[in-house]
Amino acid sequence: MSASQSPLVFRTPTLLALACVAALSGPAALARPAAGEAEANLAEISVTADDPRPAAGAAASAGYVGGTIGAGGALRTVDAASAGIVSGAEINSRPITRPGEVLESVPGLIVTQHSGEGKANQFFLRGFNLDHGTDIAIEVDGMPVNMRTHAHGQGYADINFLIPELVGAVAFHKGPYFVRDGDFASAGSVRIDYLDTVAKNVALTSFGSFGYARALTIASAPLGQGNLLVAGEAQVYDGPWDVPDALRKVNGVVRYSQGTALDGFSVTGMAYASRWAATNQIASRAVSEGIIGRFGTLNPTDGGDSSRFSLSGRWSMTDDTGVTRASAYVIRSQLNLFNDFTYFLNDPVNGDQFHQLDQRILGGGEVSHVFQGDLFGHPMENEIGVQTRTDAIRVGLFNTANRQFRTGVLDDRVLEASGAFYVDNRVRWTDWLRTSVGFRADGYYGDVVSDTAANSGKARDGIVNPKLGLVLGPWFDTELYVNYGGGFHSNDVRGVTATVDPASPLFNIARSPFLVPSTGYEVGIRNRSIAGLETALALFRLDFASENLFQGDTGTTEPSRPSRRFGIEWTNRYAVTPWLRLEGDLTVTNARFSDVDPVGNRIPEAPTTIASAGFTFGEGLGWFGAMRLRYFGPRPLIEDNSVRSKPTALLNGRVGYHFNNGLSLSLDVLNLTNAKSDQITYYYISRLPGEPADGVADRHFHPVEPTAVRLTLAGRF
Numbered sequence: 001m002s003a004s005q006s007p008l009v010f011r012t013p014t015l016l017a018l019a020c021v022a023a024l025s026g027p028a029a030l031a032r033p034a035a036g037e038a039e040a041n042l043a044e045i046s047v048t049a050d051d052p053r054p055a056a057g058a059a060a061s062a063g064y065v066g067g068t069i070g071a072g073g074a075l076r077t078v079d080a081a082s083a084g085i086v087s088g089a090e091i092n093s094r095p096i097t098r099p100g101e102v103l104e105s106v107p108g109l110i111v112t113q114h115s116g117e118g119k120a121n122q123f124f125l126r127g128f129n130l131d132h133g134t135d136i137a138i139e140v141d142g143m144p145v146n147m148r149t150h151a152h153g154q155g156y157a158d159i160n161f162l163i164p165e166l167v168g169a170v171a172f173h174k175g176p177y178f179v180r181d182g183d184f185a186s187a188g189s190v191r192i193d194y195l196d197t198v199a200k201n202v203a204l205t206s207f208g209s210f211g212y213a214r215a216l217t218i219a220s221a222p223l224g225q226g227n228l229l230v231a232g233e234a235q236v237y238d239g240p241w242d243v244p245d246a247l248r249k250v251n252g253v254v255r256y257s258q259g260t261a262l263d264g265f266s267v268t269g270m271a272y273a274s275r276w277a278a279t280n281q282i283a284s285r286a287v288s289e290g291i292i293g294r295f296g297t298l299n300p301t302d303g304g305d306s307s308r309f310s311l312s313g314r315w316s317m318t319d320d321t322g323v324t325r326a327s328a329y330v331i332r333s334q335l336n337l338f339n340d341f342t343y344f345l346n347d348p349v350n351g352d353q354f355h356q357l358d359q360r361i362l363g364g365g366e367v368s369h370v371f372q373g374d375l376f377g378h379p380m381e382n383e384i385g386v387q388t389r390t391d392a393i394r395v396g397l398f399n400t401a402n403r404q405f406r407t408g409v410l411d412d413r414v415l416e417a418s419g420a421f422y423v424d425n426r427v428r429w430t431d432w433l434r435t436s437v438g439f440r441a442d443g444y445y446g447d448v449v450s451d452t453a454a455n456s457g458k459a460r461d462g463i464v465n466p467k468l469g470l471v472l473g474p475w476f477d478t479e480l481y482v483n484y485g486g487g488f489h490s491n492d493v494r495g496v497t498a499t500v501d502p503a504s505p506l507f508n509i510a511r512s513p514f515l516v517p518s519t520g521y522e523v524g525i526r527n528r529s530i531a532g533l534e535t536a537l538a539l540f541r542l543d544f545a546s547e548n549l550f551q552g553d554t555g556t557t558e559p560s561r562p563s564r565r566f567g568i569e570w571t572n573r574y575a576v577t578p579w580l581r582l583e584g585d586l587t588v589t590n591a592r593f594s595d596v597d598p599v600g601n602r603i604p605e606a607p608t609t610i611a612s613a614g615f616t617f618g619e620g621l622g623w624f625g626a627m628r629l630r631y632f633g634p635r636p637l638i639e640d641n642s643v644r645s646k647p648t649a650l651l652n653g654r655v656g657y658h659f660n661n662g663l664s665l666s667l668d669v670l671n672l673t674n675a676k677s678d679q680i681t682y683y684y685i686s687r688l689p690g691e692p693a694d695g696v697a698d699r700h701f702h703p704v705e706p707t708a709v710r711l712t713l714a715g716r717f
Contacts, residue, residue: 079469080483081524081538082107082174082569088167088195093616093626095654095668097705099162103138103190106172107571108587108610110632114680114702116278116303117237117247119337120158122680124632126174126540127565127589128187129605133157134548135489137185140192141268143312143329144364144389146184149414149446149492151358151395152337154548155184161251161272161308163233165202165218168195174569175520175540176487179422179438179467182387186487186518186542196220196257196266197227200662200716208668208710211238226258240705241279242293243300249274262323265315275305280339281700283686291688294676294703298688299340299353301402306335322371330363338403345687345695350401354409357396364389375427383424383438390417395494397502408451410502415447416493424467436469444514446493452505457497461514463488477529481538483522488515489548491559512559516546524569532575541566543594547603563603564594579619586611593639600639604683609633618658624666625655637683637699645681648704662716667709674707 086105096102100111100121110124123130130136134155138145140162150156173181174188181189201219206212213236220229233251238244250273257266279297286292312329340353368385393416397409424438443462450456465486473479495512524538547563567589574582591606611631618624632648651673656666678701687695 079471079481080173080175080177080522081481081526081536082522082540082571084172084536084571086170086172088165088169090616091167091170092164093618093624093654094614094628095626095652095670096164097652097670097708098160099164100159102162102164102167102170102192103159104612104630105170106188106190107585107612108174108569109136109172109188109190110607110610110630112632112679114682115280115339116245116276117239118160118249118274118276118304118306119278120152120156120160123157124605124607124610125187126542126569126587127567127591127603127606127608129549129603129607129635130187131155131548133184135184135187137181137183137189138192139190141194141312142314142327142366143310143331144362147333147358147360147362148183148391148490149393149395149416149494151335151356151397154492155489156358158306158308158333158335160249160274160306161270162192163194163216163218163231163251163253165204165216166194166231166253168193174538175483175485175522175542176465176518177467177469177483177485177520177522179383179424179440180385180387181487182420182440182442183418183488183490186489186520186544194253194255194268195229196255197229202714202716204712204714206710206712209708210240210705211236211244212708212710213237223256224258226256229253229255229257239279240295240708241277242296243277243279245276245278246303247274247276259316262316262318265313267313268311270308270310270312272309273305273307275303277301277303278339279702280341281680281682281702283343283688283696284699284701285696286688298343299351301353302338302340303403304335304337306333308333322369324367324369326365326367328363328365330361332361334359338400341700342684342686342695343688344691345685347399348687348693350399350406353400353402355396355398355400355403355405357394357398357411359395360391360393362389362391379428381426383422383426385422387420387422388418391415410455410494411451412455412494413449414493416445418442418444418490432473432475434471436467438467440465440467442488442515444490446496446514448494448497450494450498450502452498452500452502454500454505455494455498455502459493459496459514461496463515463517465517478525478527481522481524481526483520483524485520487518487520489518490515491546491548495559513546516544516559518542518544530574533572534574535572536570538569539566540569547593549604561593561595561597563592565589565591565606579617581616583615584611584613597639600641602636602639602641604637604639605635605645607633607635618656621658621660623655623657625653627651627653635681637681643683643699645699646678648675648677648679650675650677650704656712664712664714664716666712666714668712670708670710671704671706675704676706677704678702679704 120132197220237247255268314327316325393414396411422440470482526536614628616626685695
């Protein structure tokens with residue numbers, strides 16, 4: 001059986017899972033079920049490239065298209081060696097510290113935290129410090145997670161509402177090569193899909209170190225001609241901090257679905273709320289001088305609260321003309337953040353704490369149609385789609401002391417809208433040659449009403465990007481991929497219209513571009529010649545017209561210099577036996593500013609090396625477990641590379657037992673070696689009491705939590 005005809009086995013009969021598996025034609029090993037997942041008892045679905053149904057389902061979902069055309073076999077998506085899908089079963093077999101670490105199932109992606117657990121995570125990928133989401137586009141169930149023109153950072157992606165046990169599949173693309181990927185997707189995109197049903201209801205409770213407790217229930221049942229799924233979650237956590245995180249989180253999902261991935265619909269409601277205290281990154285000198293301990297804080301009133309409510313729906317239909325799909329969503333979110341990164345640098349009396357407020361309602365949707373035909377007798381597939389999104393935002397910045405208002409810096413109202421049109425043409429020219437030619441056109445509009453009148457205004461911009469792909473093979477179970485594409489990220493529209501500094505209106509500032517282009521190139525191979533082993537190697541380059549960098553004094557991202565990255569990725573997945581699975585990934589990146597500046601050309605926080613390795617074991621009843629090592633290499637902290645971070649290596653483990661009565665008991669050990677490393681490190685100027693007025697440049701770090709254990713009892717009934 002050739003690589004293009006290998007059977008696929010997975011356990012998530014959702015749109016995205018069908019789409020991605022059919023499109024990528026990964027081996028059974030890639031989605032082999034692991035013990036310990038909430039969906040462990042879902043019926044397996046075996047898919048071959050000769051079965052037109054999942055291929056059409058792929059066309060109906062998310063743009064990961066793999067149609068079947070005539071006797072020529074499957075016309076799969078022209079993809080990349082760096083793209084893939086991870087099943088929910090595999091994700092839930094791993095021990096994780098926080099929900100965002102679900103995204104670490106994407107090879108080469110680091111998810112960390114520099115603040116309290118309720119705040120959005122920090123992401124690193126392909127030599128990018130992606131801050132809280134800039135240049136990585138994240139979707140959950142068809143809804144964007146990235147927030148543009150955000151109070152804390154452009155592209156802010158808070159994924160704390162995610163329930164890992166509900167994840168059916170995670171699909172990822174790296175690079176700006178794919179027509180469905182728009183804003184924030186230059187480094188990559190991640191799409192997470194929830195399950196429609198579970199074969200058995202799930203109830204679990206977890207307890208662990210540092211005040212950790214979590215309860216979760218998931219239930220589904222037939223209702224009318226469809227199925228109703230309900231899930232609820234509650235969590236508390238203090239952490240090892242001198243000032244406890246005091247995280248309090250509640251989360252819920254209700255979904256009604258009918259039909260199949262080809263002809264059906266679903267309506268989903270989600271609700272999430274949390275509050276927390278935050279031990280932000282601390283100055284190294286404060287620890288070395290004995291002012292605070294490693295888990296101490298220099299401002300015990302930092303923290304925040306957030307909430308998110310959403311209603312979304314999807315619909316698909318298949319007829320003689322092809323597959324039509326549509327989706328829509330509306331989201332209401334609110335965030336209050338209280339941070340103090342510089343202590344007494346700006347205000348030696350009251351301190352530098354500030355309050356960032358973000359309130360918004362956003363809505364949007366997508367409609368696409370995939371139709372099949374032929375080009376000069378060769379199987380062809382075309383996809384046409386439109387996307388739209390509108391955000392109505394209140395965004396504020398206020399100076400505070402102990403969370404009490406002192407002075408206002410800005411309080412703006414923003415309307416930001418965008419629309420996109422994309423086309424992709426895919427042709428199978430021979431058994432060993434497939435091509436994809438497409439383009440994406442994006443238009444943006446912003447209207448800012450600022451409390452500083454000089455910063456009010458309207459802005460418009462647009463960009464058109466080509467997307468090209470070529471696949472050669474398979475030869476000897478090996479395929480060669482060549483990809484090229486243009487991408488972009490949007491900047492905070494307030495910076496596009498502003499003319500004066502809101503904190504000092506007498507000073508003029510330069511306006512930022514609305515849309516910043518990027519250009520990506522990639523060559524890769526994927527090999528499956530050894531039974532059970534899939535290995536892929538990719539060489540990539542990405543050029544950006546303007547880099548967004550984290551600014552320690554304001555806690556935001558700001559436009560900076562043009563940049564270039566090139567690197568290599570090596571990913572491996574090996575199903576040794578039906579009950580043992582190995583994995584290993586390595587990414588090495590060279591990241592530099594591409595212009596000339598005497599301050600240096602290193603990009604602060606850009607990781608050179610990211611690696612991971614691990615194994616999972618277990619099948620059905622009895623023992624199961626996993627272990628995973630994650631290596632986060634050293635990084636330059638300033639442009640001349642004279643100050644660097646230390647590497648961080650973390651080892652997490654799990655062991656458990658499935659009983660034949662539906663119960664399972666598992667123990668997670670996080671940071672098993674008790675590594676005294678840093679989650680993240682910055683270098684900037686801050687001021688402690690008694691220090692010079694200009695402050696002191698220093699490393700500011702957020703430590704890794706010490707060894708922690710979590711015991712989980714789960715039942716399926």
